[in-house]
Amino acid sequence: xxxxxxxxxxxxxxxxxxxxxxxxxxxxxxxxxxxxxxxxxxxxxxxxxxxxxxxxxxxxxxxxxxxxxxxxxxxxxxxxxxxxxxxxxxxxxxxxxxxxxxxxxxxxxxxxxxxxxxxxxxxxxxxxxxxxxxxxxxxxxxxxxxxxxxxxxxxxxxxxxxxxxxxxxxxxxxxxxxxxxxxxxxxxxxxxxxxxxxxxxxxxxxxxxxxxxxxxxxxxxxxxxxxxxxxxxxxxxxxxxxxxxxxxxxxxxxxxxxxxxxx
Ligand SMILES: NC(=O)c1ccc[n+]([C@@H]2O[C@H](COP(=O)([O-])OP(=O)(O)OC[C@H]3O[C@@H](n4cnc5c(N)ncnc54)[C@H](O)[C@@H]3O)[C@@H](O)[C@H]2O)c1
Numbered sequence: 001x002x003x004x005x006x007x008x009x010x011x012x013x014x015x016x017x018x019x020x021x022x023x024x025x026x027x028x029x030x031x032x033x034x035x036x037x038x039x040x041x042x043x044x045x046x047x048x049x050x051x052x053x054x055x056x057x058x059x060x061x062x063x064x065x066x067x068x069x070x071x072x073x074x075x076x077x078x079x080x081x082x083x084x085x086x087x088x089x090x091x092x093x094x095x096x097x098x099x100x101x102x103x104x105x106x107x108x109x110x111x112x113x114x115x116x117x118x119x120x121x122x123x124x125x126x127x128x129x130x131x132x133x134x135x136x137x138x139x140x141x142x143x144x145x146x147x148x149x150x151x152x153x154x155x156x157x158x159x160x161x162x163x164x165x166x167x168x169x170x171x172x173x174x175x176x177x178x179x180x181x182x183x184x185x186x187x188x189x190x191x192x193x194x195x196x197x198x199x200x201x202x203x204x205x206x207x208x209x210x211x212x213x214x215x216x217x218x219x220x221x222x223x224x225x226x227x228x229x230x231x232x233x234x235x236x237x238x239x240x241x242x243x244x245x246x247x248x249x250x251x252x253x254x255x256x257x258x259x260x261x262x263x
Pocket of ligand 1: 203
């Protein structure tokens with residue numbers, strides 16, 4: 001089968017959270033570049049507008065919604081609204097997430113320094129909002145008997161990681177089992193749901209802390225490929241999981257990590 005057919009998302013409606021930057025932007029771009037109508041959502045409306053314009057100039061079909069995923073009612077309204085307007089929802093990327101600060105390698109990241117308010121915020125955004133995204137999309141996808149749900153976890157959800165905070169590690173593990181649980185229920189409806197587990201990518205997460213050369217070195221030193229990835233390197237996996245190519249892939253977690261979880 002030709003690649004164009006295998007990964008054909010022409011006319012599909014895709015919804016991405018946290019789409020103004022980093023991995024979410026890369027997901028939105030690859031879906032738009034391959035013919036999907038992409039709904040880009042984020043808390044940052046100015047950057048969203050800039051990217052919508054750029055993608056539209058390149059021939060992409062894109063709309064934007066200012067959306068804070070921590071507002072669960074607004075999140076539901078946005079997803080329901082897109083499904084109602086377009087009459088379908090083919091793919092959703094539950095991607096928005098925040099850092100919980102440094103890991104236990106520094107004093108500020110050690111277990112007794114964990115701030116309760118920060119813990120609650122990270123659990124809400126990285127777990128509860130992901131659950132609501134899946135839950136709301138599932139209702140539409142079950143009805144239409146098709147759909148792709150892609151959740152952004154992390155390699156920190158698969159193994160201990162000294163450079164990420166406790167709440168981050170906990171939520172990224174939790175969403176993996178959430179994916180497995182939902183995969184069982186949704187499989188008979190021809191709806192697939194998978195998690196991706198990225199290693200380090202250059203994005204703005206944690207106030208762009210990877211732009212600090214010392215932090216970047218610490219992260220890249222533990223990657224067998226010896227480097228931090230560019231967000232474009234996520235696009236093949238995102239397109240595969242969001243397209244017909246993933247027709248028999250569900251309930252999985254796929255690392256994209258330069259070999260970090262292999263050894
Ligand atoms: N960058 C990495 O190395 C890496 C590795 C593993 C997993 N991840 C995960 O990738 C996902 C995307 O992060 P990124 O690295 O691209 O970071 P990023 O900061 O570049 O992008 C995240 C986007 O989400 C938006 N956002 C933040 N809070 C939001 C909210 N409450 N509602 C809606 N949008 C919100 C931000 O405005 C931003 O545009 C996160 O879930 C993150 O945990 C990143």
